[in-house]
Amino acid sequence: MTTTEELVAQVNKILDDIGIDMAGLFEDFDVPTLSYYLNRNLSILSDLEEELERRVGELPSSPTSYDRKNRDPHLQWVYRKKRNRILAIERLKASITAHKMALALISANYSLRIGKKEINPGNIKQENLGEVKAVPKQIRLGRIEILPHLAYSGDVLRLLAREGLEVRESFKFIKGKLREKGTVQTRGLRIEVEYWSENRLKKDRIDLPADSDIEGELRKRYGRRFRWRVLSFVKAKGVLINNHYTVDNLALAYSTLDPENGAKKLGLDLFRYYFLTSETERMGLGLYPDIRLCIDCHYSIFDIPFQDEPDFKTGYGSMLVMRKCEMEGMLSGRRTDISGVPNHILGGVLLYGMTPWDEAKVSKLLGIPRDELEDGIRKFVISGLHNTLFADTGKFEKFMPKSDRARQFLALLQG
Numbered sequence: 451m452t453t454t455e456e457l458v459a460q461v462n463k464i465l466d467d468i469g470i471d472m473a474g475l476f477e478d479f480d481v482p483t484l485s486y487y488l489n490r491n492l493s494i495l496s497d498l499e500e501e502l503e504r505r506v507g508e509l510p511s512s513p514t515s516y517d518r519k520n521r522d523p524h525l526q527w528v529y530r531k532k533r534n535r536i537l538a539i540e541r542l543k544a545s546i547t548a549h550k551m552a553l554a555l556i557s558a559n560y561s562l563r564i565g566k567k568e569i570n571p572g573n574i575k576q577e578n579l580g581e582v583k584a585v586p587k588q589i590r591l592g593r594i595e596i597l598p599h600l601a602y603s604g605d606v607l608r609l610l611a612r613e614g615l616e617v618r619e620s621f622k623f624i625k626g627k628l629r630e631k632g633t634v635q636t637r638g639l640r641i642e643v644e645y646w647s648e649n650r651l652k653k654d655r656i657d658l659p660a661d662s663d664i665e666g667e668l669r670k671r672y673g674r675r676f677r678w679r680v681l682s683f684v685k686a687k688g689v690l691i692n693n694h695y696t697v698d699n700l701a702l703a704y705s706t707l708d709p710e711n712g713a714k715k716l717g718l719d720l721f722r723y724y725f726l727t728s729e730t731e732r733m734g735l736g737l738y739p740d741i742r743l744c745i746d747c748h749y750s751i752f753d754i755p756f757q758d759e760p761d762f763k764t765g766y767g768s769m770l771v772m773r774k775c776e777m778e779g780m781l782s783g784r785r786t787d788i789s790g791v792p793n794h795i796l797g798g799v800l801l802y803g804m805t806p807w808d809e810a811k812v813s814k815l816l817g818i819p820r821d822e823l824e825d826g827i828r829k830f831v832i833s834g835l836h837n838t839l840f841a842d843t844g845k846f847e848k849f850m851p852k853s854d855r856a857r858q859f860l861a862l863l864q865g
Contacts, residue, residue: 454505455531458538461498465545468495469603476598481560481584484597485553485571491602492549499542506535545604547695547739552600554736558591560584589794590817591726592737593719596703606698613706620705624713627754628697631689632747632768643668645676690720690749693740700738717754717767722816724771725797729778744775761806773804777839787833794818795826802827803840824849 452460468491475484553571562569564581574582601609610621641664643654658667668676691697704712723737724745732743745768752767759766777800788796795818802812802823809827813820827849830836836846 454502454535457498457502457505458534461502461538461542464494464498465541465603465605468545469605472602473598481556482562482574482579482582485556485562486574486576486579488549488553488556489572489574492546492553495542495546495549499539499546502535502539502542506539541604543604544601544606544695544698547693548600548602548604548699550736550739551696551699552597552602555592555594555597558735558737559587559594561587588819589726591719591723591735593704593707593715596707599703599706600699601702606702610702614709616709617705620709620712621701624705624716625697625701627713627717627749627751628691628700629689629694630750632745632749639664641668641678643672643676643678645672647672688742688747690745690751691738691741696739696741713751714754717751718815721752721755721767721771725774725801725816726794726818727797728793729775731793744778745771746775747772770801770804774800780839781835784835787835788829791826791829795822796830798823799826799830800839803836803845 471487472491475487557571561584562571562574563583563585564578569582603609610618613621638657638659640655640657643656645652645654654672656671658664664678668678691700700716704716706712708715720738720741723732727735729743732741748765748768750764750768752771753762753764754767756762756766774797781796791799794816798812798816798818801807801816802809805812807815809820809823812818813823827846831846831849836843840846
């Protein structure tokens, strides 16, 4: 049985080999072959992660009393061994995250088929690699060009050190954007209420929305004999992606792909990700591990792609994504009214309704066919949901039926 130190050395050797082998696969960029090797590597790495975590367990940080000037060779050996174990686990997790992101990106952009039958990338065998064909999907998520630049070896800093100053500065900028905590917004109030009931003074604590009529709401619940005070604010905050392995891989990939515009491309890809998918779809996509399913505060990464817009102001991109998430909740239970509109087209319809942009600009921004977007808007108008979701429905007028008879029939249909 190998010792833990031998296992650590084995992990590092395998990760070095994976880094070398993966670089060669992108010279021809054959999607089925790439999928096969990504799945094979992921299986090996997952087994190693399980074994290494079982051996090492929770690693405590070095004691604060440790003095760097202490030259005791025994102490130095103990801390060096502990550090090597930590670095191996961190490197292994970064590599696994890169493989998962790459497989999710391929699945989001290609269908793998043998003949007419679609297959899962995990079911590709080496003997049937030649029979598998990759068919590009019409609607694409993420950016397939980043695949060669993910940290498959898990050694993010070593890969970054090979690049020039411009890439390293871009890496720091993107990573800083992804690690920033969203600007805090007050979502509600936590209130303590004292009220009389059955000739006794009682206390209660409730949460109310920040924009609610507090006095009116409390009067409905407790009558007229009460007093209240605010205990705290219910706030929304936190990072956009709660996984530093995902953050490192994204920052490395986009800064290496385009040092000058990497942050802008990432911001646009994240924006499209939210508008082209539903919350349910985002649960299983895995393009950006541990990203928020919906956002409820401002993240400046979403502003970068829209800084040239004439009506731009801070929070521009985030506000659009937040409104889209709110509308998803409002459409819950009413999806049958527009069952013929797929989620990616629905995202385009909502973006069209909440911005001054025309259908051509929305189509180009989200990468969806213009004719399908226009057809989706017409179905949305027929359902009457545009009157429910938007205060200003003037943009939808040109998609209304033209004849008086058709308009009368639509009015009857919508009740």
